Amino acid sequence: xxxxxxxxxxxxxxxxxxxxxxxxxxxxxxxxxxxxxxxxxxxxxxxxxxxxxxxxxxxxxxxxxxxxxxxxxxxxxxxxxxxxxxxxxxxxxxxxxxxxxxxxxxxxxxxxxxxxxxxxxxxxxxxxx
Amino acid sequence: xxxxxxxxxxxxxxxxxxxxxxxxxxxxxxxxxxxxxxxxxxxxxxxxxxxxxxxxxxxxxxxxxxxxxxxxxxxxxxxxxxxxxxxxxxxxxxxxxxxxxxxxxxxxxxxxxxxxxxxxxxxxxxxxxxxxxxxxxxxxxxxxxxxxxxxxxxxxxxxxxxxxxxxxxxxxxxxxxxxxxxxxxxxxxxxxxxxxxxxxxxxxxxxxxxxxxxxxxxxxxxxxxxxxxxxxxxxxxxxxxxxxxxxxxxxxxxxxxxxxxxxxxxxxxxxxxxxxxxxxxxxxxxxxxxxxxxxxxxxxxxxxxxxxxxxxxxxxxxxxxxxxxxxxxxxxxxxxxxxxxxxxxxxxxxxxxxxxxxxxxxxxxxxxxxxxxxxxxxxxxxxxxxxxxxxxxxxxxxxxxxxxxxxxxxxxxxxxxxxxxxxxxxxxxxxxxxxxxxxxxxxxxxxxxxxxxxxxxxxxxxxxxxxxxxxxxxxxxxxxxxxxxxxxxxxxxxxxxxxxxxxxxxxxxxxxxxxxxxxxxxxxxxxxxxxxxxxx
Numbered sequence: 001x002x003x004x005x006x007x008x009x010x011x012x013x014x015x016x017x018x019x020x021x022x023x024x025x026x027x028x029x030x031x032x033x034x035x036x037x038x039x040x041x042x043x044x045x046x047x048x049x050x051x052x053x054x055x056x057x058x059x060x061x062x063x064x065x066x067x068x069x070x071x072x073x074x075x076x077x078x079x080x081x082x083x084x085x086x087x088x089x090x091x092x093x094x095x096x097x098x099x100x101x102x103x104x105x106x107x108x109x110x111x112x113x114x115x116x117x118x119x120x121x122x123x124x125x126x127x128x129x
Numbered sequence: 130x131x132x133x134x135x136x137x138x139x140x141x142x143x144x145x146x147x148x149x150x151x152x153x154x155x156x157x158x159x160x161x162x163x164x165x166x167x168x169x170x171x172x173x174x175x176x177x178x179x180x181x182x183x184x185x186x187x188x189x190x191x192x193x194x195x196x197x198x199x200x201x202x203x204x205x206x207x208x209x210x211x212x213x214x215x216x217x218x219x220x221x222x223x224x225x226x227x228x229x230x231x232x233x234x235x236x237x238x239x240x241x242x243x244x245x246x247x248x249x250x251x252x253x254x255x256x257x258x259x260x261x262x263x264x265x266x267x268x269x270x271x272x273x274x275x276x277x278x279x280x281x282x283x284x285x286x287x288x289x290x291x292x293x294x295x296x297x298x299x300x301x302x303x304x305x306x307x308x309x310x311x312x313x314x315x316x317x318x319x320x321x322x323x324x325x326x327x328x329x330x331x332x333x334x335x336x337x338x339x340x341x342x343x344x345x346x347x348x349x350x351x352x353x354x355x356x357x358x359x360x361x362x363x364x365x366x367x368x369x370x371x372x373x374x375x376x377x378x379x380x381x382x383x384x385x386x387x388x389x390x391x392x393x394x395x396x397x398x399x400x401x402x403x404x405x406x407x408x409x410x411x412x413x414x415x416x417x418x419x420x421x422x423x424x425x426x427x428x429x430x431x432x433x434x435x436x437x438x439x440x441x442x443x444x445x446x447x448x449x450x451x452x453x454x455x456x457x458x459x460x461x462x463x464x465x466x467x468x469x470x471x472x473x474x475x476x477x478x479x480x481x482x483x484x485x486x487x488x489x490x491x492x493x494x495x496x497x498x499x500x501x502x503x504x505x506x507x508x509x510x511x512x513x514x515x516x517x518x519x520x521x522x523x524x525x526x527x528x529x530x531x532x533x534x535x536x537x538x539x540x541x542x543x544x545x546x547x548x549x550x551x552x553x554x555x556x557x558x559x560x561x562x563x564x565x566x567x568x569x570x571x572x573x574x575x576x577x578x579x580x581x582x583x584x585x586x587x588x589x590x591x592x593x594x595x596x597x598x599x600x601x602x603x604x605x606x607x608x609x610x611x612x613x614x615x616x617x618x619x620x621x622x623x624x625x626x627x628x629x630x631x632x633x634x635x636x637x638x639x640x641x642x643x644x645x646x647x648x649x650x651x652x653x654x655x656x657x658x659x660x661x662x663x664x665x
Contacts, residue, residue: 094567097564098564098565098567100564101560101561101562101564101565102561102565104557104561106557106560106561106564108573110572111572111573111574111575112570112571112572113556113557113560113564113570113571113572113573114564114570115564
């Protein structure tokens with residue numbers, strides 16, 4: 001399966017109509033609305049369809065020295081690691097995440113305790129958006 | 130025998146071998162265990178067989194420090210004591226709880242868990258807890274095993290549930306039938322009176338709310354009135370020792386502790402159908418017929434490495450957000466995919482994979498966008514923890530007096546930074562264990578800026594520590610036998626002797642300690658008075 005085919009499948013599996021609806025509604029919301037209606041202990045930023053981007057922004061706010069795509073690329077595990085034969089798609093990532101948690105490389109982003117790899121990938125989303 | 134103190138001849142003196150103040154879990158256990166010993170036991174209970182508002186007001190007092198329950202609500206003052214409203218959660222203290230730990234000042238008991246072990250089986254009978262077996266494997270089923278979180282960060286532990294046993298109801302008939310136990314209802318002990326040196330208790334001064342007064346004398350005396358009232362009784366008994374009985378070093382009433390309890394985080398499972406039954410209230414019945422439930426707790430090695438307190442984390446099913454995973458899988462993945470066009474091929478794939486892990490977060494967006502409040506599966510992480518013994522967390526007398534002329538108390542409950550750090554670290558340790566296993570993610574809750582804690586931090590209705598047990602008289606009030614360091618015929622039963630308290634609910638431990646104390650008293654009460662006077 002090519003990357004393009006995989007991506008198409010993911011988008012199809014995502015339920016595009018609902019995603020579009022959500023994105024449309026999200027676009028119609030003033031930026032400050034979420035902050036104006038906090039839902040007690042429900043994380044405001046993570047409650048938006050821009051979850052990953054917001055997570056990335058938050059992470060970068062606490063670690064500004066990483067607010068650079070090239071810096072993040074260097075900090076992330078080498079991306080030229082191709083999946084070993086027989087690996088399920090995404091298995092290297094799962095390994096990085098598992099290793100992060102195992103080694104205690106945990107960061108708090110808006111209260112979510114994520115592996116550092118997850119946070120850095122979200123930061124890349126934020127920088128790329 | 131059950132008697133009414135209001136009918137005792139005024140100014141008379143009742144004699145017994147052993148006098149026990151308070152008919153709660155500890156006092157009733159002592160009475161039951163001393164039956165048939167050949168000793169006459171006098172059990173004095175302030176209240177009657179049911180709650181009485183007039184008697185309950187004797188518990189009123191002042192509060193400062195961390196907010197606490199009104200003192201006349203947090204405790205019950207009638208036959209059966211506070212077991213009349215306990216929930217029933219039970220677990221023995223862990224071996225670690227008895228040990229000195231360098232990072233916890235004043236930690237450790239002068240006895241070990243092994244010394245209490247022989248008494249837990251009887252305590253389990255009295256609390257109707259089933260077998261003295263806390264192996265969490267008992268809770269596992271083929272379809273709902275314990276969480277595969279490894280054993281290096283956190284482990285699964287187990288509580289048992291008592292029905293709950295209300296000691297007044299459950300054991301009233303036993304006490305009534307015991308010819309060697311005289312239980313007096315409506316009998317308020319207002320002073321412990323000693324010899325001229327204040328070194329040996331001679332008798333108890335008793336008053337009733339309708340004005341009757343008499344004394345009870347004996348050889349050995351036990352205060353079993355609860356952690357706040359035990360301290361109060363010692364402090365008001367200042368007829369000879371100006372600072373109160375057993376308080377020459379000013380330690381009576383200090384080291385008050387609770388089990389702080391707070392929802393410190395949220396667990397959002399990757400798979401909403403992950404079987405968590407053993408961890409939830411209402412877990413399947415145990416093979417021995419008892420009831421239990423599991424929790425997660427950091428290992429002793431992790432506690433030491435992070436220099437934190439024992440803490441258990443209970444999963445509590447809650448309504449967090451709409452359960453839309455099944456309906457819109459990959460929502461965030463799709464969003465992110467659209468936003469990562471500029472990324473290189475390999476990186477985009479990884480980003481999408483991360484986003485897929487975050488899909489469950491997207492359900493929040495549904496609730497936010499559509500203002501939907503559909504319930505779904507998420508879990509509060511309720512932390513219940515020990516406290517660092519703090520001499521400034523304390524009970525002391527105030528000038529205000531109750532209807533019997535006895536000075537009331539002020540409770541100052543303190544909760545320190547180590548406690549707060551323990552919750553933070555426990556969240557992080559859980560996040561590691563659950564994340565590593567691919568089970569889900571943890572979110573820690575924000576602090577209330579006024580308290581420095583997530584909203585809702587409170588005590589567990591467990592008052593402890595005010596007459597703590599210690600080998601060194603400079604660090605506590607009673608010795609390893611629960612006897613006052615300075616008063617050889619006066620003992621204390623109950624959670625006021627807890628030096629450190631772990632996270633285990635106190636009742637079954639109170640009962641085990643009382644069973645052990647009864648064994649000691651059986652021997653001690655037969656010794657010549659000259660020996661009883663000795664502090665050795």
